[in-house]
Amino acid sequence: MIDELSALERIRERFQKISKAVSLGIGDDAAAVRIHPQRLLLATVDSQVEDIHFIKNLISAKDLGRKSIAVSVSDIGAMGGVPKFFLTSIGFTRNEDAKFLEDLMDGFQQGSSEFRLELIGGNLSTSDNLFIDITVLGEVELNLMVKRNGANVDDIIFVSGTIGDSALGSKILRNGKKSEKDRYLISRHIVPMPRLMLGRELAKKRLATSMIDLSDGLILDLERITVNHGLGAEIYVDDLPISTHYKRRISDFLKNPYELALSGGEDYELLFTSTEEKSSEIKIVSKQLNIKITEIGRVTKKPIVRVLDKYGSEINVGRKGFIHFVNKNPQRTQRIYKES
Amino acid sequence: MIDELSALERIRERFQKISKAVSLGIGDDAAAVRIHPQRLLLATVDSQVEDIHFIKNLISAKDLGRKSIAVSVSDIGAMGGVPKFFLTSIGFTRNEDAKFLEDLMDGFQQGSSEFRLELIGGNLSTSDNLFIDITVLGEVELNLMVKRNGANVDDIIFVSGTIGDSALGSKILRNGKKSEKDRYLISRHIVPMPRLMLGRELAKKRLATSMIDLSDGLILDLERITVNHGLGAEIYVDDLPISTHYKRRISDFLKNPYELALSGGEDYELLFTSTEEKSSEIKIVSKQLNIKITEIGRVTKKPIVRVLDKYGSEINVGRKGFIHFVNKNPQRTQRIYKES
Numbered sequence: 001m002i003d004e005l006s007a008l009e010r011i012r013e014r015f016q017k018i019s020k021a022v023s024l025g026i027g028d029d030a031a032a033v034r035i036h037p038q039r040l041l042l043a044t045v046d047s048q049v050e051d052i053h054f055i056k057n058l059i060s061a062k063d064l065g066r067k068s069i070a071v072s073v074s075d076i077g078a079m080g081g082v083p084k085f086f087l088t089s090i091g092f093t094r095n096e097d098a099k100f101l102e103d104l105m106d107g108f109q110q111g112s113s114e115f116r117l118e119l120i121g122g123n124l125s126t127s128d129n130l131f132i133d134i135t136v137l138g139e140v141e142l143n144l145m146v147k148r149n150g151a152n153v154d155d156i157i158f159v160s161g162t163i164g165d166s167a168l169g170s171k172i173l174r175n176g177k178k179s180e181k182d183r184y185l186i187s188r189h190i191v192p193m194p195r196l197m198l199g200r201e202l203a204k205k206r207l208a209t210s211m212i213d214l215s216d217g218l219i220l221d222l223e224r225i226t227v228n229h230g231l232g233a234e235i236y237v238d239d240l241p242i243s244t245h246y247k248r249r250i251s252d253f254l255k256n257p258y259e260l261a262l263s264g265g266e267d268y269e270l271l272f273t274s275t276e277e278k279s280s281e282i283k284i285v286s287k288q289l290n291i292k293i294t295e296i297g298r299v300t301k302k303p304i305v306r307v308l309d310k311y312g313s314e315i316n317v318g319r320k321g322f323i324h325f326v327n328k329n330p331q332r333t334q335r336i337y338k339e340s
Numbered sequence: 341m342i343d344e345l346s347a348l349e350r351i352r353e354r355f356q357k358i359s360k361a362v363s364l365g366i367g368d369d370a371a372a373v374r375i376h377p378q379r380l381l382l383a384t385v386d387s388q389v390e391d392i393h394f395i396k397n398l399i400s401a402k403d404l405g406r407k408s409i410a411v412s413v414s415d416i417g418a419m420g421g422v423p424k425f426f427l428t429s430i431g432f433t434r435n436e437d438a439k440f441l442e443d444l445m446d447g448f449q450q451g452s453s454e455f456r457l458e459l460i461g462g463n464l465s466t467s468d469n470l471f472i473d474i475t476v477l478g479e480v481e482l483n484l485m486v487k488r489n490g491a492n493v494d495d496i497i498f499v500s501g502t503i504g505d506s507a508l509g510s511k512i513l514r515n516g517k518k519s520e521k522d523r524y525l526i527s528r529h530i531v532p533m534p535r536l537m538l539g540r541e542l543a544k545k546r547l548a549t550s551m552i553d554l555s556d557g558l559i560l561d562l563e564r565i566t567v568n569h570g571l572g573a574e575i576y577v578d579d580l581p582i583s584t585h586y587k588r589r590i591s592d593f594l595k596n597p598y599e600l601a602l603s604g605g606e607d608y609e610l611l612f613t614s615t616e617e618k619s620s621e622i623k624i625v626s627k628q629l630n631i632k633i634t635e636i637g638r639v640t641k642k643p644i645v646r647v648l649d650k651y652g653s654e655i656n657v658g659r660k661g662f663i664h665f666v667n668k669n670p671q672r673t674q675r676i677y678k679e680s
Contacts, residue, residue, distance in 0.1 A: 001434045004464050007441050014445050015452075015459040021424070022460055031460035033425055035479065036376045045427045045475060047465045084361070085373055087385045089429070089473045094341045101347050105354050112355075119355040120362055120371035124344050125387045128468040133429045135385060135475040139375065 028148050029075040029213060030138070040145055042138040044075040050093075050130040058173050061100045063190045064132070065107020066114070071215065072136040073115045074194035074268045078213035079147070080203020081140035083117040083196070088134050091127025104132075115196060144203045146272070149229045151210040155273040155299040157233060158282065160195050160291055162243040163218055164250070167264020171253050184245045192268040198293075199270055201285050211272035217263040219317065221271055222305050232304045235297030237262075237315055262307065262317055273299055368488050369415040369553060370478070380485055382478040384415040390433075390470040398513050401440045403530045404472070405447020406454070411555065412476040413455045414534030414608045418553035419487070420543020421480035423457040423536070428474050431467025444472075455536060484543045486612070489569045491550040495613040495639040497573060498622065500535050500631055502583040503558055504590070507604020511593050524585045532608040538633075539610055541625050551612040557603040559657065561611055562645050572644045575637030577602075577655055602647065602657050613639055 012026050023040055024032035030044035048054055048068045059067070069086060076083045088108070108119060117136065169189035172182045194213065202208040210225045218235075226233045240261050250257045274282060279295070286293040300306075307315045352366050363380055364372035370384035388394055388408045399407070409426060416423045428448070448459060457476065509529035512522045534553065542548045550565045558575075566573045580601050590597045614622060619635070626633040640646075647655045 002432050002436050002438065002441055002464075004466075006438075007432075007464055010441060011445060011459075011462065014449065018458060022458055025458070025460050026462065031425070031427065033460060033477075035379070035381065035424075039375070041375065041381065041477075043425070043427055043461060043475075043477065045429045045461060045463050045473070047429050047431065047463050047473075049431055049465050049467050051468075052466050084375075085371070085383070087371065087383055087475060089385045089387050089475075091387065091389055091471060092342050092347075096342050098342065098346075101342055101350060105351060109354065118358060118362055118365070119351075120365050120373060121383060121385060122351065122366065123385050123387050123473075124342075124347055125389050125471075126392050127389050127471060128391075131431060131465075131467060131471060133385070133387075133463075133473045135383075135427060135429075137373075137381075137383065137477075 024147060029078040030081070032079070032140070032145060039139050039141055042076050042079055042081045042140055043135065044072050045133060045135040046072040046075070048132045055174070056130065059190055061103035062107040062110065065104040066111040067190065067192060068132045068134045069108065069111030069115065069136070070192050070194050071268065072134045073111070073117065073196065074192070074213040074215070076136055076138035077194050077196040077199035078211050078270060079140055080144050080199050080211070081138040082200065083115055083136050083138040085118050085120045085137045086134055087120060088122040088132065089125070090122070091125045091131040093127060093130050096130065115194070140203065144206070146203050146208045146211040148210055148212050148225045151225055151229065151231055151273040151299045153231060153299055153301050155209050155275055156279065156295050157222070157235065157271070157273055157297040157299060158293050159214070159218070159241060159269055159271050159296050160198055160293050161267070161269040162241045162246065162292070163214065163267045163269060164246050164261030164264050165243050166192065166266040167260045168246055168250060168253070170266070172249070182249065184243070185249060189266065192266060194268050195270045195291065197289055198285070198291050201289060202272060205281060205285065207274055207278050207282055207285065208272040209274055211270060214265070214267040214269045214271050216265045218271065219262050219305055225271065225273065226299055227303045227305060230303055232300040232302045232306070233297055234300050234306050234308055236308050236310070238310045239294060239296045241292060241294040241296070259317065363485070364487060369418040370421070372419065372480070372485060379479050379481055382416050382419055382421045382480055383475065384412050385473060385475040386412040386415070388472045395514070396470065399530055401443035402447040402450065405444040406451040407530065407532060408472045408474045409448065409451030409455065409476070410532050410534050411608065412474045413451070413457065413536065414532070414553040414555070416476055416478035417534050417536040417539035418551050418610060419480055420484050420539050420551070421478040422540065423455055423476050423478040425458050425460045425477045426474055427460060428462040428472065429465070430462065431465045431471040433467060433470050436470065455534070480543065484546070486543050486548045486551040488550055488552050488565045491565055491569065491571055491613040491639045493571065493639055493641050495549055495615055496619065496635050497562070497575065497611070497613055497637040497639060498633050499554070499558070499581060499609055499611050499636050500538055500633050501607070501609040502581045502586065502632070503554065503607045503609060504586050504601030504604050505583050506532065506606040507600045508586055508590060508593070510606070512589070522589065524583070525589060529606065532606060534608050535610045535631065537629055538625070538631050541629060542612060545621060545625065547614055547618050547622055547625065548612040549614055551610060554607040554609045554611050556605045558611065559602050559645055565611065565613065566639055567643045567645060570643055572640040572642045572646070573637055574640055574646050574648055576650070577647050578650045579634060579636045581632060581634040599657065
């Protein structure tokens with residue numbers, strides 16, 4: 001069995017960027033290549049695999065189609081870019097029928113019009129388990145791209161929206177006992193809203209020193225913009241943006257209410273860093289776009305992510321919430337890991 | 341169960357090209373989009389799925405890695421383009437180990453250097469069956485792109501190299517009784533050589549009115565450049581370029597020696613049309629590149645592909661050799677179908 005994290009490390013080692021045309025190779029939300037004097041082409045691929053990323057009877061084909069696009073589009077947004085085109089490679093099993101295809105296409109069409117990108121090509125095959133691969137191509141101006149590696153010590157760490165909702169929604173879905181009140185949490189899981197407009201605005205106004213979309217959980221994704229580049233972070237658990245829905249429901253599942261907010265994946269919110277003096281401008285963007293943006297911590301020198309309580313004491317969050325495992329009957333829908 | 345051909349039709353209907361930026365949407369070897377004043381970006385995705393496209397103990401991980409790239413690169417060549425970058429999405433099962441990964445990467449590296457393109461991004465996941473998706477991005481000058489739909493009545497039909505070798509090699513591999521003498525045929529199946537240089541040269545010299553790479557068998561792919569655009573074709577079975585290896589071995593498998601040459605897939609040769617007056621120029625290219633190019637027939641008005649013997653009588657080739665079926669224990673390795 002292949003350990004995905006070490007596999008990634010090896011692939012990265014072996015395929016370091018080699019030509020000047022590649023502005024950004026493996027290891028960011030999307031790759032960026034120079035094929036135009038002023039603009040970069042962004043490219044990212046993501047998979048939805050049955051029983052790994054989704055369970056077929058827990059998501060409609062339409063939602064699955066839309067979500068497949070949304071998660072890749074989110075990577076483009078995290079670069080400050082604009083999605084333009086997508087290609088899909090689908091492996092159907094013997095269980096899908098014409099109705100399933102129509103519904104999946106409904107979802108593709110929904111995603112296309114919602115995120116304004118066009119299907120330009122694809123490949124159909126047969127497989128033991130259903131998989132949907134989506135490659136999204138996008139664009140960003142040469143000087144506006146926001147990467148994972150631009151943070152500096154003392155930068156403030158911001159996150160959009162609320163976190164943990166999707167992971168909790170997934171738990172509720174898989175748990176089976178859901179009520180009408182859970183609709184919001186479940187919808188955060190099934191119908192994620194990539195923060196395209198926000199990512200674009202932050203890039204255009206140069207308000208982010210680094211940025212990533214939250215796909216694999218706050219702490220892991222925070223490590224990717226800090227620890228992976230020799231920096232660290234302190235985050236203040238009391239400042240984490242938690243929805244009222246999350247607050248109401250989390251105690252049915254976990255003693256520690258913050259565990260899922262810290263480590264649950266698939267929020268597709270933006271996590272970014274900025275300098276202190278840009279704070280007021282960020283507040284204005286938040287107001288203009290009507291998107292909640294919360295200051296949750298600071299970038300530090302020591303290359304470790306620490307979670308602090310209101311007294312400044314470190315909370316041991318362990319790594320149990322993280323998602324590097326492979327589970328055929330997963331307790332939650334997660335990307336096993338994802339790097340571009 | 342989904343019928344792939346009708347599925348494709350539906351997808352095409354629903355996602356017709358809508359913006360001016362898309363020069364070529366679903367339905368050619370690669371999609372082409374305009375993101376530069378003089379050049380088109382080409383994009384194509386292709387899958388290798390375990391037990392559908394390959395059987396794990398019949399191909400080394402290195403060859404599999406290289407082949408995954410080769411088959412997508414071939415689509416770029418068939419547009420007259422140059423491959424530049426690729427992304428991969430891999431679904432590993434529990435059976436692959438670190439050695440497998442290294443070998444697969446060896447194959448990726450082999451393909452990268454052979455076809456001169458760079459890995460820029462990817463995604464790893466877990467799956468019940470191993471799959472490798474490769475998206476290749478390439479480029480072609482606006483006015484040089486060769487599409488599937490440019491043939492005219494009376495154009496001559498040409499094919500590069502020899503055909504049927506790969507399908508026969510696959511039969512020998514799966515049959516299990518192979519000898520040293522079968523090395524060439526098996527290698528045509530395991531180590532396909534996309535005709536990048538030839539495709540490029542034909543495009544640069546404007547020698548092809550339409551072009552496609554042979555992935556799904558001569559007749560099916562010929563239909564794609566003729567019948568699909570309201571034209572037909574006559575091909576002369578005695579003119580088909582058949583290797584001596586193929587001639588020697590085919591009778592062990594089939595009574596009709598041409599069946600596999602007509603319908604076997606994965607040749608990755610180029611099938612193209614040209615006007616009569618370009619014939620001599622095509623011969624020169626053939627000599628310069630040292631690639632055999634054979635005239636095999638003509639484009640006709642009646643939208644049907646007819647196979648003729650040396651007396652001009654039509655041979656009934658049936659459709660039994662075609663490859664639209666899905667077979668979990670396939671007798672040959674085939675792409676189920678492929679459109680971009």
